[in-house]
Amino acid sequence: MVGKLRFIVFICVLFLYRSASAQVPDEQSINGLRQELIQLRQEYQSRIQELEQRIDAMEEQPAAQQAAADVATAGGSLGVLSNSAFNPAIGVIFSGQAWGDNNDPETIRIPGFPLGGEAGPGPEGLVLGETEMDFNANVDDKFTAWLTLPIVIEDGEVTVELEEAWIETLGLPNGFAARFGRFFSGIGYLNGKHAHAWDFVDQPLPYQAFLGNQYVDDGIQVRWLAPTDLYVELGGELLRGGRYPAAGDVDSGFGGRSAFMHVGGDAGINNSWLVGLSYLHVGSDGRPSGDENDPLLFSGDSDLLIAEFVWKWSPQGNWKQKNFVLQGEYLQRSEDGDYRLPNGSVLPYDANQSGWYIQALYQPIPRWRFGARIDMLSAGDPGTLFTGTDLDPKDDDPVRFSLMTDWSNSEFSRLRLQFAHTDYGTIGDNQWGLQYIHSIGAHGAHAF
Numbered sequence: 001m002v003g004k005l006r007f008i009v010f011i012c013v014l015f016l017y018r019s020a021s022a023q024v025p026d027e028q029s030i031n032g033l034r035q036e037l038i039q040l041r042q043e044y045q046s047r048i049q050e051l052e053q054r055i056d057a058m059e060e061q062p063a064a065q066q067a068a069a070d071v072a073t074a075g076g077s078l079g080v081l082s083n084s085a086f087n088p089a090i091g092v093i094f095s096g097q098a099w100g101d102n103n104d105p106e107t108i109r110i111p112g113f114p115l116g117g118e119a120g121p122g123p124e125g126l127v128l129g130e131t132e133m134d135f136n137a138n139v140d141d142k143f144t145a146w147l148t149l150p151i152v153i154e155d156g157e158v159t160v161e162l163e164e165a166w167i168e169t170l171g172l173p174n175g176f177a178a179r180f181g182r183f184f185s186g187i188g189y190l191n192g193k194h195a196h197a198w199d200f201v202d203q204p205l206p207y208q209a210f211l212g213n214q215y216v217d218d219g220i221q222v223r224w225l226a227p228t229d230l231y232v233e234l235g236g237e238l239l240r241g242g243r244y245p246a247a248g249d250v251d252s253g254f255g256g257r258s259a260f261m262h263v264g265g266d267a268g269i270n271n272s273w274l275v276g277l278s279y280l281h282v283g284s285d286g287r288p289s290g291d292e293n294d295p296l297l298f299s300g301d302s303d304l305l306i307a308e309f310v311w312k313w314s315p316q317g318n319w320k321q322k323n324f325v326l327q328g329e330y331l332q333r334s335e336d337g338d339y340r341l342p343n344g345s346v347l348p349y350d351a352n353q354s355g356w357y358i359q360a361l362y363q364p365i366p367r368w369r370f371g372a373r374i375d376m377l378s379a380g381d382p383g384t385l386f387t388g389t390d391l392d393p394k395d396d397d398p399v400r401f402s403l404m405t406d407w408s409n410s411e412f413s414r415l416r417l418q419f420a421h422t423d424y425g426t427i428g429d430n431q432w433g434l435q436y437i438h439s440i441g442a443h444g445a446h447a448f
Contacts, residue, residue, distance in 0.1 A: 088137040088145075089442035093196045095129035097122070099433035110209065111425050112379030112393030113353070114290035117212015117244030121431070122202070128153060129435075130195060132163075134443065144168050148194075163216065175225040185215045186223070186235050186260050187278035189308040189329055196437045197446050199325075199361055200404055201418050204375040206331040206355030210304055212244035215280070217256060231264040231274075241282050245302050248285025256282040264310075264448065271313050274448060278306040284337070290390045291342070300337010300349070306330070310448070320366055328358035341389060349391070351380035367409065373402040396425035413438045 105121035135147040148164035166181030184192045190207060191214050203213050219239035226232035241248070241255020249255055258281070264274035281303050288295035307330045314323040332354045339349045357375035364370075379393030386392050400423070406416035416435040422428065 088135040088147075091134040091439060091441035091443040093132040093134070093194075093437065093439040093443070095131070095196060095435065095437045096127060097129055097201065097433050097435040098126050099124055100431065102430045103427065108424070108427075108429065109290075109390060110205070110377065110398050112391060113209040113377055113398070114296050114390040115208060115212070116287065116289035118214070119203075119208035119212045132194065132196065134441075136442075138170070139167065142170055144170055175227055177223045177225070179221040179223075180219070182216065182218045183221065185217065185237060185239070185258055185280065186221060187215065187258050187280050187304075188260075188306040188331075189274075189276065189310060189327065191215055192447070196439070199359065199371055200373060200402055201416065201433065201435050202420075204329075204355075204357035204359075204373065205377050205398060205400055206329070206357060206375065209353070209355060209377055210245060210331050210333050215243065215245065217241065217243045217246065219256070229265070231262070233262045235260050239282070241284075244287065244289075245280075245304070246282035246284050247287035248283075248299075250283035250285050255284075256280070269317050270315055271311065272448075273312070274308070274310040276306075276308040278304075278308075280304040280306075286340075294342035296342070296390060297340040298335070298337055298349070299340075300335060303334045305332045312448075322365070323363045325361045326358075328356065330354070330356045339386075339391065347385045349382055349386075351382040353380050354378045367407055369406050369408075371402075371404045371406075373400075373404075375400050375402075394425045396423070398422070398424050412440070 099122055101121065101124050105123060108121055131151040133149045133151065135149075136145065138144045145167050146164060148162075150161045150163050152159050152161060162182065164181075164183055166179050166183040168179040169177055172178065186192060188207075188211075190198070190203065191211065202208075207213060217239040219237050221235060221237045223233060223235040226234075237256070237258040238254060239246070239256030239258065240253050241250055242253075246256050258279060260276065260278040262274060262276040264272065266272045281301070283301055285299050287298040289298065290296045308328070310325070310327040312323065312325050315321070332352065334352045336350045337348075338346050340346050355375070355377040357373060359371060359373035361369055361371040376397055376399045378397045381393065382391055400420055402418060402420040404416060404418040406414050408414045414437045416437070417433075418435065419430070419432045421430050
């Protein structure tokens, strides 16, 4: 019995010894593990080197690319979104309309307000509107540039115009920015908006009468944005004075100057607001207005004061779903000089005029908007010398009522239907039409 027990113990010990011996790694296994470790280290080192090279390449990119990224992120304080650090971003905006009028647009006059610049009723029938080409890019890390070339049809001929061509600084200290070249003046709320961003087919009557639709000129603009939670912007311009409501490049090409202020902010998460004041002084030498063939020519000084107010509402700030906008402006003009009439006589002129508009737009559901606008002019009495001329204001102030609805399939396309009734004081007029606005290519976001 003891012998059998000893034999069994011996067999168990032998089995355990062999099992332990089998688990001891041999030299070949150790070398294999070493090779795997070396290969793993090489792979990680290669990956680390690749990441380091990518970081170095990103750090060595030109400063202009970083400036472009900063502008694209910051949005609107500089007013430009650059889509490329090296090549200009190009956008094209197409527009056209089908327009009807109770009266011949060529015969319509606003008593007391001979229109100049680009103001006036558009032609009837099917019309190809302005085709606008926009080019913009950062010049380098200190400057950005913008160019706008409208293509229009005048008297059956295609003409390419130079509407805007300006350079603007990037990153000036203490909230300052400067723009120089040809640009829309910063006065008022609507003056700086391109035609495709208008909420109605045409500009309000005060803008037509006092600014020839919009004031664009050559000059220098300086703006300062206050470092406060409340939006406060102050600006001033020195202008050539070569475009309506100026003319003649008086004062050796320094014939215009302006100052403007905008203050705005949020009222909770649903509302935002903006108010502003602007002042424009220009000189004129032979400024034409009225009939193109027999124009009235004004020489003298013109001062314009503009007050603006805008209120915007959207639930929870979700602008795309539903929104409401109420805006209005009051304009007052004082002119002192003389008019040369078509018959050759020169008459002294000193009068104050004013005008205003108020409009409301409501988007109840995505893509659809409905709007209403009322605009009015009030002419001062220039005296009996102007009785019977285009400067005679008659008895009633011109007033207009407009209704519109538009549908936007996306931010790049819009179809609009508009109706307007105008009482010019001497005749009444009804206007109605369809308009389309479509854009392709790059185009920066519109201002507030």
